[in-house]
Amino acid sequence: MSGLPLRWPTLAFVGGTLTILLSGCVVADGGYGYDGGYEYGGGIGAAYYEPYGADYGGWGPGYRVAPYRGGDHRLTGGDGHASEHTYRSAPASRSMPSIPSQSRSDGLRSR
Amino acid sequence: MHLQHNSSMINSIAPNRIGAQKTQTDQARYFLGQWLLAALLGILSATPARADPIQLPAIVEPATQEHHVGKVIFVELVTPDLAAAKQFYAGLFGWTFRDTQADGIEYAEAFLDGHPVAGLVHKAVPAGEHRQPAWLSFFAVGDVDAAEEIALQNGAKVLFEPHSVPDRGQEAVFADPQGAVFAVLTSSSGDPPDIMATPGEWIWSSLITSDPDTDAAFYQALFNYEVFELPASKGAQHLLLASDNYARASANTLPANRPHAHPHWLNYVRVKNTVKMTAKVVVLGGRVLVEPRVDRHGGKVAVVADPLGAPFGLLEWPDTENKEVRK
Numbered sequence: 001m002s003g004l005p006l007r008w009p010t011l012a013f014v015g016g017t018l019t020i021l022l023s024g025c026v027v028a029d030g031g032y033g034y035d036g037g038y039e040y041g042g043g044i045g046a047a048y049y050e051p052y053g054a055d056y057g058g059w060g061p062g063y064r065v066a067p068y069r070g071g072d073h074r075l076t077g078g079d080g081h082a083s084e085h086t087y088r089s090a091p092a093s094r095s096m097p098s099i100p101s102q103s104r105s106d107g108l109r110s111r
Numbered sequence: 112m113h114l115q116h117n118s119s120m121i122n123s124i125a126p127n128r129i130g131a132q133k134t135q136t137d138q139a140r141y142f143l144g145q146w147l148l149a150a151l152l153g154i155l156s157a158t159p160a161r162a163d164p165i166q167l168p169a170i171v172e173p174a175t176q177e178h179h180v181g182k183v184i185f186v187e188l189v190t191p192d193l194a195a196a197k198q199f200y201a202g203l204f205g206w207t208f209r210d211t212q213a214d215g216i217e218y219a220e221a222f223l224d225g226h227p228v229a230g231l232v233h234k235a236v237p238a239g240e241h242r243q244p245a246w247l248s249f250f251a252v253g254d255v256d257a258a259e260e261i262a263l264q265n266g267a268k269v270l271f272e273p274h275s276v277p278d279r280g281q282e283a284v285f286a287d288p289q290g291a292v293f294a295v296l297t298s299s300s301g302d303p304p305d306i307m308a309t310p311g312e313w314i315w316s317s318l319i320t321s322d323p324d325t326d327a328a329f330y331q332a333l334f335n336y337e338v339f340e341l342p343a344s345k346g347a348q349h350l351l352l353a354s355d356n357y358a359r360a361s362a363n364t365l366p367a368n369r370p371h372a373h374p375h376w377l378n379y380v381r382v383k384n385t386v387k388m389t390a391k392v393v394v395l396g397g398r399v400l401v402e403p404r405v406d407r408h409g410g411k412v413a414v415v416a417d418p419l420g421a422p423f424g425l426l427e428w429p430d431t432e433n434k435e436v437r438k
Contacts, residue, residue: 049189049234049236049242049243049244049245050243050244050245050292050373050375055369055370055371055372056369056372056400056401056414056416056422057366057369057400057401057414058366058367058368058369058372059366059401059404060344060366062342062343062344062347063344063347063363063366064341064342064349064361064363064406064407065315065317065319065361065363065377065406065412065424066315066317066361066379066406066407066408066410066412066426067315067351067358067361067407067408068351068358068407068408069408069409085324085327085328085338086324086325086327086328087324087327087328087331087338087350088328088331088338089338089339089340090337090338090339090353094337094339096339096351096353096358097337097353097356097357097358098357098358098408099307099314099315099357099358099428100305100306100307100357101307102305102306102307103306103307103309104304104306104307104309
């Protein structure tokens with residue numbers, strides 16, 4: 001009986017503290033990590049950083065990244081099925097497409 | 112007398128016992144109240160973490176019913192200095208910004224002539240640590256959960272599980288089989304129309320990777336791309352990825368002389384004059400990573416980094432075809 005006044009404050013303190021700690025740990029999203037050196041965080045979008053110290057450049061004379069303006073610039077024609085590649089090549093009959101050319105003022109539908 | 116004595120003793124003890132029990136009950140009630148109060152405080156303390164996520168703008172306003180699977184429909188920058196990034200991109204492209212802050216997150220929507228062009232997110236970098244800011248590409252998909260399943264079946268890693276962002280749609284972030292990071296998004300407002308970018312808008316994306324062949328197969332499985340082979344130097348592979356009969360991206364082998372380079376997506380902003388814009392990048396505190404050079408389409412491209420280090424491309428797309436390089 002005499003212990004009751006001591007137990008209740010203790011229980012109240014411990015229970016309250018635990019509740020605070022546990023509820024404070026609930027976070028909707030966040031703290032995403034990745035072993036590749038990327039760092040994520042969020043709840044929105046996908047805020048991430050690439051691995052630091054990434055090297056850039058070294059593009060030689062034949063290094064091209066842009067699309068063609070149009071017309072067919074096919075190097076080889078795929079048959080759409082068998083190839084030495086992991087992917088399926090576009091059929092040889094397909095001409096290589098370019099990026100959309102219609103302007104916004106021409107109308108929103110461009111196809 | 113004895114009985115009376117006992118009786119008086121009982122009478123004197125009984126009120127004490129009743130009083131003690133009452134005191135204990137009061138104490139129990141008091142401490143139960145205290146405990147409930149503490150628990151309530153605990154729940155209230157957790158409320159901010161459970162608050163609704165930040166409200167992000169739709170990527171298409173007004174909403175459309177267009178969907179272009181495999182198209183890069185949005186890009187988002189993560190940066191440790193939002194103010195500096197905004198100043199840089201405003202000075203370079205004339206972007207304007209609308210700030211949003213909620214849930215401890217600072218976000219800036221970037222606009223060009225009233226059209227949304229990008230999102231900028233602030234994320235602090237702990238003191239003494241180094242991080243590489245980057246632009247993240249969001250590809251349109253019809254179903255993010257289905258995209259996750261296909262991505263996993265084809266060797267991707269899930270970095271950010273599918274989740275909904277109010278007014279934006281459902282999105283997820285993956286690393287492709289070579290480690291290049293990208294996001295998929297099912298936009299709740301539809302996808303931007305297939306129109307020519309104006310200067311200052313994103314016009315192109317390229318994947319620079321250790322294995323274009325495998326990656327092309329991966330993205331083909333994910334976005335049903337058509338894959339076209341392009342001329343490339345010996346030991347390298349240059350591919351073009353297309354959907355809806357439009358070129359969507361290129362895939363190139365990582366340069367062999369860059370052993371520390373890692374696979375990544377790079378997005379390009381259309382500019383009128385790449386040389387002048389690279390000079391402007393430097394004036395504004397950025398760096399030139401790849402000097403301006405003529406590319407397939409006859410215009411010049413360059414790769415630069417903003418003052419915080421986020422790389423992006425500049426691509427000049429002449430209005431006429433007289434500068435076209437046919438190779």
